[in-house]
Amino acid sequence: MYYAHSTSTTDKSDWQTLESHLKTVGVLAAERANRFGAVEWGEAVGLLHDVGKYTVPFQRRLEGSPERVDHSTAGAHIAIEKYPQVGHLLAYLIAGHHAGLANGRDIGERRPLKDRLEAELPSLDPVWQREITLPGTLPLPAGFTPIRDRKFFQAAFLARMIFSCLVDADFIDTETFYAVHEKGVPHTRGGGPPLDLLREALNQRLATFKADSDVNRLRGEILSHMRAQAELSPGRFTLTVPTGGGKTLASLAFALDHAITHGMDRVIYVIPFTSIVEQNAAVFRDALGEHGEAAVLEHHSAFDAGGQRDRHSIDKLRRDSENWDAPIVVTTSVQFFESLFAAKTSRCRKLHNIANSVVILDEAQTMPLPLLRPSVAALDELALNYRASIVLCTATQPALAETDDPENSFAGGLRDPKELAPDPDRLYxxxxxxxxxxxxxxxxxxxxxxxxxxxxxxxxxxxxxxxxxxxxxxxxxxxxxxxxxxxxxxxxxxxxxxxxxxxxxxxxxxxxxxxxxxxxxxxxxxxxxxxxxxxxxxxxxxxxxxxxxxxxxxxxxxxxxxxxxxxxxxxxxxxxxxxxxxxxxxxxxxxxxSLEAIDAYFRLLYWQQGLQRLDRHGLLKLVEDGRLEGIPFETLEQKFRMIENNQRAVIIPFDDKARAALRELAYAEGVGGIARKLQPYTVQVPQQGFAALERVGAIAPVEPDKFGEQFMELVNEDLYDERLGLNWSDPTFRSDESNIW
Structure with a gap:
C-alpha cells in the first residue's frame, strides 16, 4: 500500500492512501478546469502530480526518515511521454506544484525544469499504472482560439490556469484530510449568497433612489441602459462615464445581470488604490444589505480580517482570500495583474476563479505604461479563451482597442470592445x-x-x-x-x-x-x-x-x-x-x-512610448523566444512588478491603537493580524531617507530577536509633525512622489 499523507498513528490505519489522494485531486482539478473547458487537462495533472510518491524512499520519508525525495518530477516525465504535443507544458506544473513554476532553461532561484528532467530519480513501482488511469488525449480547451503571434504567451497563460486548478485542488484535499483527522469535519470554504439573491438585494436598494434632480435622472438613465445590455455575449466592454455618473453601483448591477444571464461564477472588481478598494467594498456591502458581509471578499495587503465578529469568520475569510472563492471580490490592480504573471503557488491559486467571471477594472487608465502591453494581452486572453467579461470602467477611457486602421489601433489590444454607457459624449x-x-x-x-x-x-x-x-x-x-x-x-x-x-x-x-x-x-x-x-x-x-x-x-x-x-x-x-x-x-x-481630447492624449502618449517602452522588459518577446521548452515563468514573475518597491515602511506610533499593536508584538507568535493593524500607521520612506533615519537613531526595530527589521518604529517622535507628517530630509537625496506605479 502506498500513502500520500501520514498521521501520528503507527499502524497507518488512518493514513491517506496515494490512490485516494491522486484520484480526488484529479476530480477537483478537473472541476476547476471545467470553467474554461479544460477538464481533461485538470484531471491529468491531478492524477500525475504526486506519482513520484510511488517509491520506497518517499514511503520511508512518511515513516520518519529524514532523507529528501523529489516526488514531483516523475509525473513530469510521464506527462512528456504520454502527451507528446503538450506534455512539456504539463511538466512545468507537475514539477512545480510545491516550489512554484520554474524557468524552462534559464537559471533562477528555482532549479530550471530542464535540469530537473535530467536528474536521476527513484524507481516508480508499476502499481501506479493499475491504480490510476490517465485521460487518453488532451484536446485544446473547448472554444479555445489560438493567435499565431502570441502562441507561446497563450501556452504560458494556459499553463498558469491549469496550475491554479492543480495547486488549489491539492491544497484543499490535503487540508480536508488533516482537518477531518484532527476535528472530524472539513474547514468551511467558499459558498456565499447566490448571485440572484444578491441581485434581488441590490434591486431593493436601487429602488429607494429617487430621480429628484437632473443628475439623478441621468444616473437612472445610465443604470437602465447598462442593465439592458446584460444579454450581450461575454467579451470586452468599456464603460465611459464621467465622475458623478453613478458608475459604481451601475457597474455592479450590470455585472450581476450579465453573470446570471450567462451562468458566470462571480464578479471581480479591480481597483488601483487600496483606499478606493476599502471605499467600494463598503459601498457594495451596504448596497447588498444583510447579504453584503457574506458576499463581498475584500483582498488587499491592508485589509484587517480581525474586524470580523469571530474566529470562525476570520479563518474562513483568510481561506477564501487564498483562492477568491466568493461571489464578489474587490481587490487591487497589483494583486490582480501580478497574480496573472505569477509563478508561486500562493499567488496562482486564485487564477481559475477569474475564469468565467465578470472583471471590472475601475480607473482603467491607471495601468502602468511600462507593463501596458502584457497587461492588455492578459485581459484579452481572459476574454478570448477563459469565458471572462472584461469591463474597462473610467471617465478617461484609454485608447486600447485594436482596429483594422493602423493609424488608430493599439497593436495587440482589445478587439471590438462594446461601450456600455449611453452616448458617452452626451453624458460628458x-x-x-x-x-x-x-x-x-x-x-x-x-x-x-x-x-x-x-x-x-x-x-x-x-x-x-x-x-x-x-x-x-x-x-x-x-x-x-x-x-x-x-x-x-x-x-x-x-x-x-x-x-x-x-x-x-x-x-x-x-x-x-x-x-x-x-x-x-x-x-x-x-x-x-x-x-x-x-x-x-x-x-x-x-x-x-x-x-x-x-x-x-x-x-x-x-x-x-x-x-x-x-x-x-x-x-x-x-x-x-x-x-x-x-x-x-x-x-x-x-x-x-472632452472625449475627443482624452482619446487624442492616450494615442499620443502610446505613440510617443512606442511598443517597446509599453513592455519595458520585453516580456511578450521573452515568452515567444523561449518557446515551449524555455518558458521563463520565474523571470516573468520577477519582472512583472506594478510597483517597483524601493521604499521601506516606518511605523508611526500615532495613537493609542498603534501603540497597543506595537506592544502586542512582544508576545505574538503569528503576526499577520498585528501587521494588518499596523499597516494604516506606516509611512513608506525611500531607501536613502530610511538609512538617514536609521543612522541618527530615529527609527528602531521592534522585537528584533524575533522579527529582525520587519517592524521599524519611529522612536524620535519629534520628526513627525501634525501638519507635515514624517520628516526624513537629508541633503544627499531627493524623493519625488507621483501617482505612477
Whole structure:
C-alpha cells in the first residue's frame, strides 16, 4: 500500500492512501478546469502530480526518515511521454506544484525544469499504472482560439490556469484530510449568497433612489441602459462615464445581470488604490444589505480580517482570500495583474476563479505604461479563451482597442470592445461641471498668491517637497491644510475629515496636496489648481471641483499651471505625461477634458512610448523566444512588478491603537493580524531617507530577536509633525512622489 499523507498513528490505519489522494485531486482539478473547458487537462495533472510518491524512499520519508525525495518530477516525465504535443507544458506544473513554476532553461532561484528532467530519480513501482488511469488525449480547451503571434504567451497563460486548478485542488484535499483527522469535519470554504439573491438585494436598494434632480435622472438613465445590455455575449466592454455618473453601483448591477444571464461564477472588481478598494467594498456591502458581509471578499495587503465578529469568520475569510472563492471580490490592480504573471503557488491559486467571471477594472487608465502591453494581452486572453467579461470602467477611457486602421489601433489590444454607457459624449456634456484652462507658468510667489486669492481652493502638485514648501508659505493663513503620503493613512483620514467639515461650514479652506487626493477622495472645492501632469490626472483633479454639481460650470475653475522653479519639476516618468497634455491642449484647449481630447492624449502618449517602452522588459518577446521548452515563468514573475518597491515602511506610533499593536508584538507568535493593524500607521520612506533615519537613531526595530527589521518604529517622535507628517530630509537625496506605479 502506498500513502500520500501520514498521521501520528503507527499502524497507518488512518493514513491517506496515494490512490485516494491522486484520484480526488484529479476530480477537483478537473472541476476547476471545467470553467474554461479544460477538464481533461485538470484531471491529468491531478492524477500525475504526486506519482513520484510511488517509491520506497518517499514511503520511508512518511515513516520518519529524514532523507529528501523529489516526488514531483516523475509525473513530469510521464506527462512528456504520454502527451507528446503538450506534455512539456504539463511538466512545468507537475514539477512545480510545491516550489512554484520554474524557468524552462534559464537559471533562477528555482532549479530550471530542464535540469530537473535530467536528474536521476527513484524507481516508480508499476502499481501506479493499475491504480490510476490517465485521460487518453488532451484536446485544446473547448472554444479555445489560438493567435499565431502570441502562441507561446497563450501556452504560458494556459499553463498558469491549469496550475491554479492543480495547486488549489491539492491544497484543499490535503487540508480536508488533516482537518477531518484532527476535528472530524472539513474547514468551511467558499459558498456565499447566490448571485440572484444578491441581485434581488441590490434591486431593493436601487429602488429607494429617487430621480429628484437632473443628475439623478441621468444616473437612472445610465443604470437602465447598462442593465439592458446584460444579454450581450461575454467579451470586452468599456464603460465611459464621467465622475458623478453613478458608475459604481451601475457597474455592479450590470455585472450581476450579465453573470446570471450567462451562468458566470462571480464578479471581480479591480481597483488601483487600496483606499478606493476599502471605499467600494463598503459601498457594495451596504448596497447588498444583510447579504453584503457574506458576499463581498475584500483582498488587499491592508485589509484587517480581525474586524470580523469571530474566529470562525476570520479563518474562513483568510481561506477564501487564498483562492477568491466568493461571489464578489474587490481587490487591487497589483494583486490582480501580478497574480496573472505569477509563478508561486500562493499567488496562482486564485487564477481559475477569474475564469468565467465578470472583471471590472475601475480607473482603467491607471495601468502602468511600462507593463501596458502584457497587461492588455492578459485581459484579452481572459476574454478570448477563459469565458471572462472584461469591463474597462473610467471617465478617461484609454485608447486600447485594436482596429483594422493602423493609424488608430493599439497593436495587440482589445478587439471590438462594446461601450456600455449611453452616448458617452452626451453624458460628458450633461455632467460637465467645471471649466478647465491653462494659466501659464507660475513661480512660488505667484502660486502662493493664487492660493490666497480664493477662500476655498485645492492645489495639487507633483512632489512632496513642493507640497511642503507651498504649504509652509501659507501655513499662518486661515484654513491651511496639507496632505501627503509622508503622513500615515490614519492621520490623512483625520485631516480629510477636518477638511470636509471646514468646507461644509463655508470657512476658509486652502489645501495643498500631492496627487494622493485624486484617488477617489470625496471633497468638493469651487477652485482647483493642478500642476502640469497627464490629462487623466487633470481629469481626476477636476473631479474634486464642483463634485456635487451645486455651482455652474463657468464658476468652477480648474487651472493648470507649469512650475517656474526647476526644483519642483515633475520626475522623468511624469514629465512625458505632462508633455503629452501640453501637446493636446494646443488642439483642444477650449475643451481639454472632452472625449475627443482624452482619446487624442492616450494615442499620443502610446505613440510617443512606442511598443517597446509599453513592455519595458520585453516580456511578450521573452515568452515567444523561449518557446515551449524555455518558458521563463520565474523571470516573468520577477519582472512583472506594478510597483517597483524601493521604499521601506516606518511605523508611526500615532495613537493609542498603534501603540497597543506595537506592544502586542512582544508576545505574538503569528503576526499577520498585528501587521494588518499596523499597516494604516506606516509611512513608506525611500531607501536613502530610511538609512538617514536609521543612522541618527530615529527609527528602531521592534522585537528584533524575533522579527529582525520587519517592524521599524519611529522612536524620535519629534520628526513627525501634525501638519507635515514624517520628516526624513537629508541633503544627499531627493524623493519625488507621483501617482505612477
Amino acid at each position: 456634456r450633461q455632467l460637465e461641471r467645471v471649466s478647465v484652462r491653462h494659466i501659464g507658468t507660475l513661480d512660488d510667489e505667484a502660486l502662493r498668491d493664487e492660493l490666497l486669492a480664493t477662500e476655498q481652493v485645492l492645489c495639487i502638485v507633483n512632489n512632496r517637497r513642493h507640497a511642503r514648501a507651498l504649504f509652509e508659505s501659507i501655513a499662518d493663513r486661515p484654513g491651511a491644510f496639507h496632505l501627503t503620503t509622508a503622513m500615515c493613512a490614519v492621520h490623512r483620514r483625520q485631516v480629510l475629515a477636518e477638511i470636509r467639515a471646514t468646507l461644509d461650514a463655508g470657512l476658509p479652506c486652502r489645501v495643498v496636496s500631492t496627487s494622493l487626493i485624486e484617488a477617489g477622495v470625496d471633497v468638493d472645492f469651487p477652485r482647483v489648481l493642478r500642476a502640469e501632469a497627464g490629462l487623466d490626472s487633470i481629469a481626476q483633479a477636476a473631479g474634486r471641483c464642483n463634485r456635487e454639481g451645486k455651482r455652474p460650470a463657468v464658476e468652477s475653475d480648474v487651472a493648470i499651471f507649469a512650475t517656474a522653479n526647476d526644483d519642483w519639476a515633475p520626475p522623468p516618468e511624469l514629465k512625458q505625461f505632462a508633455q503629452a497634455t501640453v501637446e493636446v491642449l494646443r488642439h483642444h484647449g477650449d475643451d481639454p477634458l
